[in-house]
Amino acid sequence: MNSEQQNATLRKMAQLMRDGLKTQTEPFPETEKEFAAILEELRRLDPGDLEGKMVISGFVDHPYGPDRQRCMECMYYLVHRQWCDLPELAVPVEADWWCRLWRI
Amino acid sequence: MANLLWLQGGACSGNTMSFLNAEEPSACDLVTDFGINVLWHPSLGLELGENLQKMLLALTSGQMPLDIFVFEGTVVNAPNGTGEWNRFAGRPMRDWVTDLCKVANFVVAVGDCATWGGIPATAPNPTESEGLQFLKRDHGGYLGKDFKSKAGLPVINIPGCPAHPDWITQIVVAVATGRGGELSLDEFQRPKTFFTSFTQTGCTRNMHFAYKVSATEFGQRKGCLFYDLGCRGPMTHSPCNRILWNRQSSKTRAGMPCMGCTEPEFPFFDLAPGTVFKTQTVMGVPKDMPTGVDKTGYIKLTAAAKAASPRWAEEDIFVV
Ligand code: SF4
Ligand code: SF4
Ligand code: SF4
Numbered sequence: 060m061n062s063e064q065q066n067a068t069l070r071k072m073a074q075l076m077r078d079g080l081k082t083q084t085e086p087f088p089e090t091e092k093e094f095a096a097i098l099e100e101l102r103r104l105d106p107g108d109l110e111g112k113m114v115i116s117g118f119v120d121h122p123y124g125p126d127r128q129r130c131m132e133c134m135y136y137l138v139h140r141q142w143c144d145l146p147e148l149a150v151p152v153e154a155d156w157w158c159r160l161w162r163i
Numbered sequence: 164m165a166n167l168l169w170l171q172g173g174a175c176s177g178n179t180m181s182f183l184n185a186e187e188p189s190a191c192d193l194v195t196d197f198g199i200n201v202l203w204h205p206s207l208g209l210e211l212g213e214n215l216q217k218m219l220l221a222l223t224s225g226q227m228p229l230d231i232f233v234f235e236g237t238v239v240n241a242p243n244g245t246g247e248w249n250r251f252a253g254r255p256m257r258d259w260v261t262d263l264c265k266v267a268n269f270v271v272a273v274g275d276c277a278t279w280g281g282i283p284a285t286a287p288n289p290t291e292s293e294g295l296q297f298l299k300r301d302h303g304g305y306l307g308k309d310f311k312s313k314a315g316l317p318v319i320n321i322p323g324c325p326a327h328p329d330w331i332t333q334i335v336v337a338v339a340t341g342r343g344g345e346l347s348l349d350e351f352q353r354p355k356t357f358f359t360s361f362t363q364t365g366c367t368r369n370m371h372f373a374y375k376v377s378a379t380e381f382g383q384r385k386g387c388l389f390y391d392l393g394c395r396g397p398m399t400h401s402p403c404n405r406i407l408w409n410r411q412s413s414k415t416r417a418g419m420p421c422m423g424c425t426e427p428e429f430p431f432f433d434l435a436p437g438t439v440f441k442t443q444t445v446m447g448v449p450k451d452m453p454t455g456v457d458k459t460g461y462i463k464l465t466a467a468a469k470a471a472s473p474r475w476a477e478e479d480i481f482v483v
Contacts, residue, residue, distance in 0.1 A: 091437050132462070134377040135379065
């Protein structure tokens with residue numbers, strides 16, 4: 060994805076969330092087992108199904124929960140590329156967003 | 164000449180394979196340059212049948228001195244504590260082990276099976292396997308925790324699945340050349356010279372560990388394998404990134420996580436599905452933290468490290 064496409068995708072995702080896209084923020088995967096089940100669901104999607112990815116992984120456009128978790132601390136977040144490097148997602152993200160695949 | 168006898172209990176021969184790959188010194192150099200007389204070894208021994216039995220009896224009776232007894236594999240106790248499932252030279256192997264350990268100057272356990280039971284002793288442990296002086300983390304094992312060989316040392320444990328050839332040859336040479344008494348052992352009776360630092364010491368991905376950049380697939384040329392792929396490098400005592408494998412590389416350098424094979428709990432989580440090559444987390448936070456780091460500190464450190472990470476840390480920089 061070149062930077063033009065990346066920016067466009069980022070804007071599209073932000074717009075979807077602003078428009079109130081309902082995503083599955085709960086339940087948070089407690090262990091590897093639940094985490095793996097979500098990844099399995101994501102793998103069944105068409106890799107281009109942006110909305111599907113966002114719904115299943117529970118995207119929100121703000122920090123989440125009492126610990127104010129966000130992409131910024133998540134191990135999959137690449138700060139400079141503003142990118143979620145989880146292979147099943149592989150989407151641009153903002154540091155202040157969050158999804159339930161968050162791992163530190 | 165120092166007499167060395169190498170026997171195998173419940174084992175896959177992996178440590179023998181590793182030993183035969185030794186380069187400096189090689190298995191042959193041990194004989195020609197260091198005066199080690201290999202009395203018998205499962206892959207190198209010449210004696211068969213009654214002749215082998217005679218030699219073993221000469222050793223256990225004290226007729227022939229035994230300087231170094233190397234044991235590879237578990238002590239098999241099944242069925243019902245008899246050891247009959249692993250017979251050797253006319254009797255259960257465990258009976259030979261008992262008698263040979265009484266007469267040996269030094270006893271060296273090579274590989275995880277002989278040290279702490281390894282994979283065979285993993286639940287449900289159908290072969291009733293144990294290591295020579297440990298069963299996993301419990302001190303005791305087959306010989307009991309008070310066992311000392313004639314030279315006054317407990318079993319010298321060289322763990323690994325398999326152990327690196329240099330760990331084996333260097334310890335054998337030290338013992339054969341009369342420096343065995345100088346070996347300093349850790350709480351699991353591992354030679355400190357090899358098992359004080361961590362697998363992580365010398366890993367080429369250390370900067371990615373520091374900047375919290377994760378590898379998300381095997382063999383990736385960026386990122387550290389701790390965060391997602393279950394690398395146990397920060398918790399595992401081994402010199403794998405100081406004394407390289409095949410003099411070339413290591414698991415973590417090549418993009419495969421360390422599985423912690425030199426620690427008594429290996430294989431971790433009794434190999435339950437989903438526990439291998441995946442960092443175990445509870446609510447997104449690693450279950451096993453690097454030695455000496457607590458959770459709160461870890462979360463703070465993550466935020467700071469990510470914020471400070473340089474651009475290059477996110478790019479492929481290795482040509483391994
Ligand atoms: S996995 Fe979720 S929380 Fe982590 S960087 Fe990707 S989108 Fe953000
Ligand atoms: S890959 Fe493993 S050994 Fe290397 S720095 Fe990361 S955690 Fe440490
Ligand atoms: S890198 Fe880890 S699993 Fe591999 S040999 Fe070394 S200690 Fe064992």
